[in-house]
Amino acid sequence: MTLRLRNLGWFWVISAFATGLVSASLWFASARAWNQFLTQSFVAGFTVYEDLRTGMAPAAPLSITPLSPADAVLADTGEFQQLPGSSGRRFLTNLSILTDSSAPLNGRELTLAILSDRLVYPVSDIVSRSDQTGPEKMGNLTRLLATYCSEPILIAQFGRGPWYRVDGTGIWGCGAAPTDLRLPAILLGIVALAVLLTSVGNVSDTFTRFAHALRDRRRRGGPDSYDADGPTELRDIVSAVNAHLDAERALLEQRATVLSGVSHDLGTPATRVRLRAALIVDDELREKLEADVDQMTGMIESVLTYTRSELSVEEPRQISLTSLVESVVDDYQDMDLPVTLQNVDPVAVEGAPSVFMSRRGHGTLLETRRMLVTGRPISLKRALTNLIDNALKYGRHAEVQLETDAHTATITVEDKGNDLSVHEIEALMAPFQRGSNTGSSDGFGLGLTIAATVADQHGGGLHFEAGDQGLRARLTITRQ
Known part of the structure; x- marks a missing residue:
């Protein structure tokens, strides 16, 4: 089942909102549970303080038990x-909490030793603040113990009273802490965001x-019809493009068929006219008739050539x-025509510095003359031939040069002694436009049109500029 972009958009929006809601719920639920855990530990500190002060037995899960006389001796000596029961708890934190001076106590401080299996607790901020009461300091201490995931045991002495062992791991220990869902909430949001962005x-x-694919169709070619997987809108676009391509191809093929038919149909009467013209005694009249027949058939062949270039049947x-x-160029030179190819200078490269030499090495790329491009060789040859013919017609000499960079290749054809300006020669690129020497040269005004069409099919263009001695035509194509 193929979805529309509107439905996909609604799905993405709802999914993003739902994922954000779930992630936020997990985050705030975890934060609330953690705050409750810390608050419970803070309250437990009040209970521990009062139970130590009054000697009352605490409620579960708190456990306050007096040390044996032998253990009390170890506590008095700081051992x-x-x-x-303290094996494995090798981290010791000592602190004293001052009590209220108004209370009838046997001493004024609560001595504590915290045995932990993981760390020494940073309790300096708790005991140094003078604006807190004893129970508040004890509550802040147990809250601090709950902040770190450990299993601490407290050894406490109120004033000069007996030593007690305080075990509140069931309240502030690591096992009593709620499950932290903040990281899963973040991971859920990241995964959902990645899935949505990927989609x-x-x-x-x-x-x-x-x-x-459509942009490169003229230059690289393409299938007769396209098939795409995606939303319904894309399939509709592909279907419309396929219909347009079919109609355009049918129109061009119909045009070529009509012109081919006309050319074929004109062949028989043209042959008869040529045979009958041979019987004319007047040489001047006979030559005029034969020239008209040749011009008529040549015009049809030129139009067929232009139509074939539009069809782009060459892969x-x-x-x-x-x-x-x-x-x-060699073909023109074999016919003793003034066409030359300017040599391309090899590309010089500079070597990297070396620890063995104080000077950099230099060299040339051996294969710089081999300019590889992706194109239609017959079409490019026809375009180059038309440019050289045009240069010979209007400038009497053609000098060809090849230039390239990483993305494009340019064929330059420069004539000598051309009387036409750049604006005038560019006007001749329109179909059936000929120059001022119409009567003295062959052609039907399609040469530059075909060259421009071939350049456009290869992702480039045909432009003219003023050269050193005449006009310079620059046919640029894309290499890849």
Whole structure:
């Protein structure tokens, strides 16, 4: 079942809201349980203080038991870690809590020794504040014990009274602490966010991939029809594009079929006219008739060539642009036509410094002449041929040069002695536009049009600029 973008949007919004609500609930529930745990430990400190002061037995799970005489001797000498049941609790924290001076006590301080299996507690802030009462300081101490996950045992002496062992791990110990759900809440939010972002990115990528495929269709080619997985809107777009491509392809094929039919149908009467013209005694009249027939058939063939270039039936492939340009120039030179290819200077590279040499090394790239591009070789050859022919018609000489960078390759064709301006030659790029020497040169005004179409099919363009001796045509294509 394919969902629409609107439904997916609602799903993403509701999922994000629900996940945020669950994460926030877990966070605040954990924080509330933790605060309750700390408050319970704080209250337990009051109870411990009063029970030690009055000698009353505490309620479970608190346990306050007096030490035996032998253990009391160890406590008096400070050997708390030698007391029975203290094995494993090697961290000792000593502190004294001053009591209220108005109370009828046998002494004025509560001496405490905290035995822990994990750490020495930072109790300096608790005992140094003079604005707190004894019970408050004891409550803050037990609250501090609850803050750290440990299993402490308290050895306490109120004034000069007996020593007591206080065990409140059931209240402030690690086992009594509530489960901390804040980390799971954060992880839940992160996982949900990652899933939502991945889902949004996947849907967005389906549109992006289809857009890239359409953008590169003219340059790289593509299938007759596209198929895309994604939301309903994307499928509708793909279906509409496929319908448009089918209609455009059918229209171009119909145009080519009509022109081919016209060319074929004109072949028979053109042959008859040519045969009948051969019977004309007047040489001048016969030559004029034969020239008209040749012009008519040549015009049809030119239109067919332009239509085939629009169809782009040739599949792109990786080719050496250097070899293609050299072969075209060699063909013209074999016919003794003034066409030259300017050599490309090798790219010089500078080596890295070395610990063995004080100077940097230099070298050249051996394969810089081999410019690889992805293109249609027949179309590119036709475009280059048209540019060279145009340069020979208007400038009597053509100099070809090849330039490249990481992304584009440019074929430059410069003539010599062209009387046309850049604006005038660019106007000739329109179909069936010819220059001022129409009567003295062949052609039907489609050469530059075909060259511009080929450049556009390869992701580039055709531009003209003023050269050193004439006009310079620059046919730029994308390499990849």
